[in-house]
Amino acid sequence: MSLTVIGGSVSPFVRKVRVFLSLKGLDYELEPVNPFAPPEGFRDVSPLGKIPAFRDGDALLNDSSIICAYLERRFPEPALYPSEPLEYARALWFEEYMDGGVVPVAGPSVFFPLVIAPLMSGKEPDESGPMKAAAEDLPVFFDYLQDQLGDAEYFVGGKLSIADIAVASPFVNLRHAGVAPERARWPKLRAFLDRMHGLPSFKSLIEEETPIFGKRAVLITD
Numbered sequence: 541m542s543l544t545v546i547g548g549s550v551s552p553f554v555r556k557v558r559v560f561l562s563l564k565g566l567d568y569e570l571e572p573v574n575p576f577a578p579p580e581g582f583r584d585v586s587p588l589g590k591i592p593a594f595r596d597g598d599a600l601l602n603d604s605s606i607i608c609a610y611l612e613r614r615f616p617e618p619a620l621y622p623s624e625p626l627e628y629a630r631a632l633w634f635e636e637y638m639d640g641g642v643v644p645v646a647g648p649s650v651f652f653p654l655v656i657a658p659l660m661s662g663k664e665p666d667e668s669g670p671m672k673a674a675a676e677d678l679p680v681f682f683d684y685l686q687d688q689l690g691d692a693e694y695f696v697g698g699k700l701s702i703a704d705i706a707v708a709s710p711f712v713n714l715r716h717a718g719v720a721p722e723r724a725r726w727p728k729l730r731a732f733l734d735r736m737h738g739l740p741s742f743k744s745l746i747e748e749e750t751p752i753f754g755k756r757a758v759l760i761t762d
């Protein structure tokens with residue numbers, strides 16, 4: 541068996557797949573690709589030019605959600621999707637809420653200008669735009685997530701699932717940018733993130749990524 545994740549840790553979608561594999565107890569290779577400076581022929585591997593792509597032997601797959609869904613069928617244990625129909629649908633919803641709702645806002649308006657642009661240009665970032673976005677655009681997502689989590693430990697069905705992995709992954713990017721839901725305002729969401737990011741599957745990636753992204757002063761946190 542030979543499993544390969546194609547992409548870099550800059551991406552919350554790549555991280556989602558890597559955490560998923562880790563929680564399944566599966567070994568894999570990481571083939572680093574920067575989608576913004578892709579190797580020649582990358583479109584043959586990823587028709588939309590995006591990461592992650594994934595290889596299982598000769599089979600090639602794209603899109604983090606599809607890769608995780610495939611892995612669940614291919615390696616059913618431990619189950620990381622709920623089996624009850626409504627819980628299954630809710631788990632998929634939280635995945636979509638993050639991938640299609642939160643990431644397209646948090647990525648370009650906070651993570652990219654505070655972390656990636658300075659890495660590429662070597663210049664200090666102008667924090668005003670990202671801080672405004674963090675203060676004005678992200679709270680609606682934090683409110684919703686905290687409300688949906690309530691007093692539960694996990695988002696769906698009282699059990700760790702793809703929903704929790706998908707929610708926690710983009711918050712690692714925000715964390716690298718020095719942004720986190722303030723503890724006083726979103727205590728339950730923040731405690732959930734602390735728990736998730738403390739799992740060995742997340743922790744090892746955060747430790748791997750931190751030297752690459754540098755350690756920004758925490759801007760919005762407690």
Ligand SMILES: N[C@@H](CCC(=O)N[C@@H](CS)C(=O)NCC(=O)O)C(=O)O
Nearest residue numbers: 551552553575590591592603604605
């Ligand atoms: N829905 C896709 C989204 C993948 C995605 O947007 N990846 C970004 C990196 S975070 C990318 O490769 N962007 C390059 C581009 O859009 O050209 C997934 O879940 O895998």
